Amino acid sequence: MAEKADKTEQAADRPLLTRRRLLGTASAAGAAGLVAGGAAGAFGDRALRERPTALTTVGSAALPFHGSHQAGIADPAQAHGHLLAFDLAPGAGRKAAAALLRRWSATAAALTAGQVPDGDSTGIALDAGPSSLTVTFGFGRSFFDRTGLTARRPAALEPLPAFTQDALDPKRSDGDLWVQIGADDALVAFHALRLLQRQAQDTARLRWQMNGFNRTPGATDRPRTARNLMGQVDGTNNPKPTDSDFAAKVFVPGDHGGADGWMAGGSYAVVRRIRMLLDSWEQLSLARQERVIGRRKSDGAPLSGGTETTPVDLAKTLPDGSLAIAGDAHIRVAAPASNQGAAMLRRAFSYHDGFLDDGAPDAGLLFIAWQADPMKGFVPVQRKLDRGDGLSRFLRHEASGLFAVPGGCAEGEYVGQRLLEG
Numbered sequence: 001m002a003e004k005a006d007k008t009e010q011a012a013d014r015p016l017l018t019r020r021r022l023l024g025t026a027s028a029a030g031a032a033g034l035v036a037g038g039a040a041g042a043f044g045d046r047a048l049r050e051r052p053t054a055l056t057t058v059g060s061a062a063l064p065f066h067g068s069h070q071a072g073i074a075d076p077a078q079a080h081g082h083l084l085a086f087d088l089a090p091g092a093g094r095k096a097a098a099a100l101l102r103r104w105s106a107t108a109a110a111l112t113a114g115q116v117p118d119g120d121s122t123g124i125a126l127d128a129g130p131s132s133l134t135v136t137f138g139f140g141r142s143f144f145d146r147t148g149l150t151a152r153r154p155a156a157l158e159p160l161p162a163f164t165q166d167a168l169d170p171k172r173s174d175g176d177l178w179v180q181i182g183a184d185d186a187l188v189a190f191h192a193l194r195l196l197q198r199q200a201q202d203t204a205r206l207r208w209q210m211n212g213f214n215r216t217p218g219a220t221d222r223p224r225t226a227r228n229l230m231g232q233v234d235g236t237n238n239p240k241p242t243d244s245d246f247a248a249k250v251f252v253p254g255d256h257g258g259a260d261g262w263m264a265g266g267s268y269a270v271v272r273r274i275r276m277l278l279d280s281w282e283q284l285s286l287a288r289q290e291r292v293i294g295r296r297k298s299d300g301a302p303l304s305g306g307t308e309t310t311p312v313d314l315a316k317t318l319p320d321g322s323l324a325i326a327g328d329a330h331i332r333v334a335a336p337a338s339n340q341g342a343a344m345l346r347r348a349f350s351y352h353d354g355f356l357d358d359g360a361p362d363a364g365l366l367f368i369a370w371q372a373d374p375m376k377g378f379v380p381v382q383r384k385l386d387r388g389d390g391l392s393r394f395l396r397h398e399a400s401g402l403f404a405v406p407g408g409c410a411e412g413e414y415v416g417q418r419l420l421e422g
């Protein structure tokens, strides 16, 4: 494997960066005034080429693939995301699946470190750094039967219950294998997607793919909580990696034993494609929109007062005696306090796949909830939301999946090895 930057430099035998890269850097750094467009003209290509320019912070940021947990769970959601589900091909069993996970893990480890994997001549992301690329692998319920591993299937992979508001498309739901790719550069994300899809070869066939996005780092005056396509600040009251109980909520304990002991350090991902009925939503007044969520749209502050990060006061009443946060407000119905402490880490991507026949946007949230146990996270909360959430009449759950995401692996190992070789 080769360092990407080295490859570019050696190929040209002098310049540290190509012109394309320099121009990219100039526009990315424009706000900081690092390189002005006029300067490029004044000095000419040659002078520019002789001046090494560092990758921007966005490009050079790297998240390690190896570790006790897989990357892409506790890390901030990137600007570009691809979610893929594969089904094992007829005849492909445990051995073929193990070989695939070995190939995928080696490729993901190389790409996330900014290296060009052996044999890759696509050049898709040649000039870019790792750009916070993460690749996360999971197993769906059907994987265990297909590989003869039913006895080691975790009880937590029981199918999710049906919810009254579900309008699920089976072709875009579930799957034997699940891959989540995230990166702050679109080409870096696509590069990973293409290599992994090619490496699946005859072992696994793509079942569905969903593409999502978030705001680009650096687009705001300071790092801010993301907004979704309804315009709401979304993610404020998520468990924080610095919370003392974060790991207990999100990850299966490291000493987890039994038939599914291989899930130690892992997590369960609930994936829901949730279309937003934006035509109806956008007709609501600002005050009604804020009432539906229970937070202000401008800055995400709770309607009980304070700023975005002020703890929500669900008991607060207004002078007329009504609740400051309405009885059916989304944050009241979803709160751990309303669900016997049930909590999850929400790490979503927005999506937009054009417009439907009636002109409505096919857009919404690729909602991904991470938890140590779906029965103590997504399931009780969604049951409650299904019954009494003011937001739900503006949403359609169109696809669903539940995946067991094993712990991370050490260098030289592959994700899922403890299951496939244990």
Ligand SMILES: C=CC1=C(C)c2cc3[nH]c(cc4nc(cc5[nH]c(cc1n2)c(C)c5CCC(=O)O)C(CCC(=O)O)=C4C)c(C)c3C=C
Pocket: 228, 230, 232, 233, 234, 235, 236, 237, 238, 272, 274, 275, 276, 293, 295, 312, 330, 331, 332, 334, 335, 336, 344, 364, 365, 367, 369, 378, 381, 382, 385, 395
């Ligand atoms: C089953 C779990 C949840 C689904 C499904 C869900 C969908 C969904 N949510 C928003 C927008 C917001 N959600 C917010 C908070 C929030 N949402 C959930 C759970 C689900 N949301 C929880 C547990 C919480 C935190 C509640 C709390 O403790 O305060 C917010 C407020 C800001 C924040 O805290 O993140 C917004 C906005 C959409 C648009 C959506 C489906 C498309």
Ligand SMILES: [Fe+2]
Pocket: 330, 334
């Ligand atoms: Fe929510």
